[in-house]
Amino acid sequence: MARIIVVTSGKGGVGKTTTSASISTGLAQRGYKTAVIDFDVGLRNLDLIMNCERRVVYDFVNVIQGEATLNQALIRDKRVENLFILPASQTRDKEALTAEGVQKVLDEMSETFDYLVCDSPAGIEHGALMALYHADEAIVVTNPEVSSVRDSDRILGILQSKSRRAEQGMDPVKEHLLLTRYNSERVERGEMLSLEDVNDILSISLLGVIPESQAVLNASNQGSPVILEDESEAGGAYADAVARLLGEERPLRFLDGNKKGFLKRMFGG
Amino acid sequence: MSFFDYFKTRKKSSASIAKERLQIIVAHERNTREQPDYLPELQQELLAVIRRYVEIEDDQVQVQLDRNDSCSVLELNVTLPEEVVDPQ
Numbered sequence: 001m002a003r004i005i006v007v008t009s010g011k012g013g014v015g016k017t018t019t020s021a022s023i024s025t026g027l028a029q030r031g032y033k034t035a036v037i038d039f040d041v042g043l044r045n046l047d048l049i050m051n052c053e054r055r056v057v058y059d060f061v062n063v064i065q066g067e068a069t070l071n072q073a074l075i076r077d078k079r080v081e082n083l084f085i086l087p088a089s090q091t092r093d094k095e096a097l098t099a100e101g102v103q104k105v106l107d108e109m110s111e112t113f114d115y116l117v118c119d120s121p122a123g124i125e126h127g128a129l130m131a132l133y134h135a136d137e138a139i140v141v142t143n144p145e146v147s148s149v150r151d152s153d154r155i156l157g158i159l160q161s162k163s164r165r166a167e168q169g170m171d172p173v174k175e176h177l178l179l180t181r182y183n184s185e186r187v188e189r190g191e192m193l194s195l196e197d198v199n200d201i202l203s204i205s206l207l208g209v210i211p212e213s214q215a216v217l218n219a220s221n222q223g224s225p226v227i228l229e230d231e232s233e234a235g236g237a238y239a240d241a242v243a244r245l246l247g248e249e250r251p252l253r254f255l256d257g258n259k260k261g262f263l264k265r266m267f268g269g
Numbered sequence: 270m271s272f273f274d275y276f277k278t279r280k281k282s283s284a285s286i287a288k289e290r291l292q293i294i295v296a297h298e299r300n301t302r303e304q305p306d307y308l309p310e311l312q313q314e315l316l317a318v319i320r321r322y323v324e325i326e327d328d329q330v331q332v333q334l335d336r337n338d339s340c341s342v343l344e345l346n347v348t349l350p351e352e353v354v355d356p357q
Contacts, residue, residue: 146287153295157302190282197288201295 002110005117005245006135008159010151012122014143015180018216019238020119021049022227023139026242028083029227032114035074038088039131040121041097047087050077051223061089064101070108079228084113097130106134124158133164137174137245139207143181144193149201152177156204176207178241183212184255195255208241210234211254304334315345323349 007020017040024036038046041061047053052075058068063086070086077083089096109116120131132138138159142152159173160166166173179198186192195209210216215232219225227242229235233254240250312332319325331346 146291149291150294150298153298157299161302187284190284193284193287193291197284201288201291 002106002113002116003136004106004110004134005115005137005139006120006132007117007139007141008120008128008132008155009122009141009148010124010128010155011143011148014141014148015210015216016122016141017045017049017119018220018226019139019141019178019180019210020046020117021225022235022238023242023245024115024117025077025080025083025225026227026239027115027117027245028077028080030242030246031082033082033084033112034115034117035084035086035109035113036117036119037086038119039097039127040119041088041092041094041127042090043121044088044090046085046119047075048223049220050085050225052077052085052087053223056087059087059089060105061092061096063105064096064098070105079224094126097127099130099133102130103134124154128155129158129162132159132173133162135159135163135173136165137176139176139178139245140202140204141178141180142198142202144179144183144187144195144198146193149193149198152202156202175204176245177202177204178207178210180210181212182209182255195252207244208237209252209255210237210241303336308332308334319347325350 005023007016007023009016017038020036024034028034036046036050037060038044039060040046044059047056055075058073060073062068063070063073073086075085075087077085106116118131118135121127132155138155140152140155142148156175159175163173165171177198179195182195183192187194195206199206211233213226213232213234215229215234216226219229219232219235226232226234227238230239237254240253243250312330315332316325316327316330319330325347329348331344333344333346335342335344
């Protein structure tokens with residue numbers, strides 16, 4: 001029985017696909033059989049971030065419509081054992097993701113996988129609702145920026161009312177905050193919402209803080225999940241987030257930026 | 270923030286403005302989120318019924334649903350004009 005995790009945000013461009021790629025890679029590295037599923041029908045991008053865009057033959061919608069089996073559509077990752085990618089369809093209509101179809105595919109995958117990571121499209125339309133409906137846990141990716149925080153709150157409301165767990169009166173979806181593109185120097189200068197500010201507003205448990213880092217773009221350029229760049233701060237922060245997701249305690253790192261010396265603090269500069 | 274900055278006039282940081290604005294809008298949106306979808310329609314129909322007897326403007330009827338653990342209270346607030354006009 002797989003644990004289903006949705007990576008969602010409401011707002012676009014905050015790092016959902018980057019996060020889906022790194023979290024699923026991290027879970028697979030820990031030995032859990034993991035699949036990462038792209039729900040962004042029409043605008044698939046997970047394949048590019050995972051460097052398997054040229055290996056896509058069948059997709060999620062083909063499996064739903066019975067044109068391919070799950071095994072034909074799943075792409076085995078070449079770097080990490082236990083990791084599989086289920087790409088979204090690039091051409092079909094969004095409505096092709098029917099509730100029953102998604103349910104059927106997730107049920108079948110649940111039998112053999114430990115974790116299913118659902119990469120949600122932006123917005124609160126059909127695709128996003130399908131991605132979060134079956135979730136046991138939700139990673140809400142948020143940038144320290146007003147529109148992202150507001151949209152995250154909206155998504156939290158939807159998780160609490162429109163998910164399967166909410167509709168069937170089960171235990172609620174476990175919500176995690178992942179703060180991305182965090183720039184601690186700007187926070188220190190009062191130019192960016194701090195971790196505490198975002199926490200005060202959203203008040204859900206913190207999974208991690210990913211510092212704004214050149215490593216993220218570098219990694220996506222090459223189709224490598226940034227968690228594999230274990231020298232980089234962003235990679236380390238994602239590894240910590242995976243550990244916390246698995247219930248381990250990890251102190252927050254990379255939050256102090258370039259600490260200024262005492263004299264510099266006193267006299268500016 | 271340097272030592273000498275304390276002598277300058279203090280200006281609110283943009284981050285604290287962001288936080289204040291967010292706290293207000295998020296609290297407001299959480300309130301309306303919990304209201305059922307039929308509330309706007311209910312408000313329109315109530316308005317139509319009341320208009321059969323008195324002339325009132327759209328914004329003179331407020332409908333609000335407050336939910337507690339054990340009970341829900343539907344609060345209806347109608348502001349009547351000072352002179353009640355009898356249509357008959």
